[in-house]
Amino acid sequence: MDPLTxxxxxxxxxxxxxxxxxxPALARGDVVLCDRFTDATFAYQGFGREFDCVALQSxxxxxxxxxxxxxxKIRQPDVTLWFDVDxxxxxxxxxxxxxxxxxxxxxxxxxxxxxxxxxxxxxQYRARFARINAEQGLEKVWQExxxxxxxxxxxP
Amino acid sequence: MDPLTxxxxxxxxxxxxxxxxxxPALARGDVVLCDRFTDATFAYQGFGREFDCVALQSxxxxxxxxxxxxxxKIRQPDVTLWFDVDxxxxxxxxxxxxxxxxxxxxxxxxxxxxxxxxxxxxxQYRARFARINAEQGLEKVWQExxxxxxxxxxxP
Numbered sequence: 001m002d003p004l005t006x007x008x009x010x011x012x013x014x015x016x017x018x019x020x021x022x023x024p025a026l027a028r029g030d031v032v033l034c035d036r037f038t039d040a041t042f043a044y045q046g047f048g049r050e051f052d053c054v055a056l057q058s059x060x061x062x063x064x065x066x067x068x069x070x071x072x073k074i075r076q077p078d079v080t081l082w083f084d085v086d087x088x089x090x091x092x093x094x095x096x097x098x099x100x101x102x103x104x105x106x107x108x109x110x111x112x113x114x115x116x117x118x119x120x121x122x123x124q125y126r127a128r129f130a131r132i133n134a135e136q137g138l139e140k141v142w143q144e145x146x147x148x149x150x151x152x153x154x155x156p
Numbered sequence: 157m158d159p160l161t162x163x164x165x166x167x168x169x170x171x172x173x174x175x176x177x178x179x180p181a182l183a184r185g186d187v188v189l190c191d192r193f194t195d196a197t198f199a200y201q202g203f204g205r206e207f208d209c210v211a212l213q214s215x216x217x218x219x220x221x222x223x224x225x226x227x228x229k230i231r232q233p234d235v236t237l238w239f240d241v242d243x244x245x246x247x248x249x250x251x252x253x254x255x256x257x258x259x260x261x262x263x264x265x266x267x268x269x270x271x272x273x274x275x276x277x278x279x280q281y282r283a284r285f286a287r288i289n290a291e292q293g294l295e296k297v298w299q300e301x302x303x304x305x306x307x308x309x310x311x312p
Contacts, residue, residue: 004219005171012164019158055218062211063160 003051007059010041015063018075023066038064039080039121039129047117048110076128079152081145082118083134087111128152159207163215166197171219174231179222194220195236195277195285203273204266232284235308237301238274239290243267284308 014037025032038060046053064074085093087108094104122129130148134141149155170193181188194216202209220230241249243264250256278285286304290297305311 002171002175005168005175008164008168008171008219012161012168015158015161015164019161058214058218062214063164 003045003049004055006049007041007045007051007056010045011059011063014038014041018064018066022075023068027068034077037077037080039077039082039118039125042121043114043117047120048106048114050113076125078128079149079154080121080125080129081148082122082129082131083141084115084118084131085134087115089135159201159205160211162205163197163201163207163212166201167215167219170194170197174220174222178231179224183224190233193233193236195233195238195274195281198277199270199273203269203276204262206269232281234284235305235310236277236281236285237304238278238285238287239297240271240274240287241290243271245291 022032022034038056041060042053042056045051046056061072061074064076065071066075069075090111091108094100118131122131130144130152132141132144132148136144146155178188178190194212197216198209198212201207202212217228217230220232221227222231225231246267247264250260274287278287286300286308288297288300288304292300302311
């Protein structure tokens with residue numbers, strides 16, 4: 001599929017998710033936890049598929065505008081946890097669990113680019129981005145997550 | 157549905173159509189005839205649903221870029237035939253043919269705005285836009301179409 005067609009479909013899904021699920025939840029005062037958000041779009045479409053990041057930025061600022069924030073502010077996560085793991089380690093972990101989907105089935109060079117995409121976003125959004133070393137065991141990973149949330153005032 | 161979600165889905169469809177159908181046909185030297193294109197998006201989403209035309213313009217220039225044209229040129233029709241007809245006449249004609257879809261089922265004020273949308277686009281693209289008085293009979297309508305094509309060099 002053409003990467004822009006794919007990006008438009010993803011952003012249509014994101015817009016729907018934002019207005020139908022996330023904004024109402026935030027309005028109720030709920031905590032919203034997303035598996036992936038637009039940082040993943042930059043990592044996978046922008047860097048992984050080497051698609052124009054300027055086009056993605058213009059879609060991001062269009063789609064993440066919301067009536068609950070004064071323009072030009074857009075909805076962004078308060079915290080982004082980047083679970084960074086070597087593609088080979090990720091592949092071997094995944095192999096034990098399920099058949100890879102069409103993103104997961106990409107070659108390892110793809111995931112090396114994806115990782116650079118997350119690093120690029122982290123440079124732009126230092127305050128909310130926490131890189132977690134996800135090659136460690138579960139307990140250590142959790143400790144890093146807790147530390148990242150505590151540091152940003154989301155845990156006592 | 158949120159108008160931006162709808163617009164993103166439409167532009168995803170347009171992108172796919174452009175790359176998979178239109179560009180290959182143009183490359184073969186075929187004549188491409190589309191029932192609707194982006195002018196209709198401005199008329200229906202922009203004016204009909206009163207959605208931000210600046211956002212639509214940024215989607216248009218993103219989606220209609222094509223490898224076959226040097227940037228910042230974008231793919232546009234050579235001729236746009238606007239079959240202008242009073243909403244009441246259109247409704248009575250349609251009633252004899254089929255059940256209206258979710259656009260066709262809108263109230264007449266909606267179609268009055270749609271018409272303004274086409275007029276707005278026509279002001280920006282005078283050279284390619286031909287307004288056809290479609291309230292006339294079939295023969296007269298066809299004569300206007302022929303004249304519009306002849307005037308632009310597409311008929312001898």
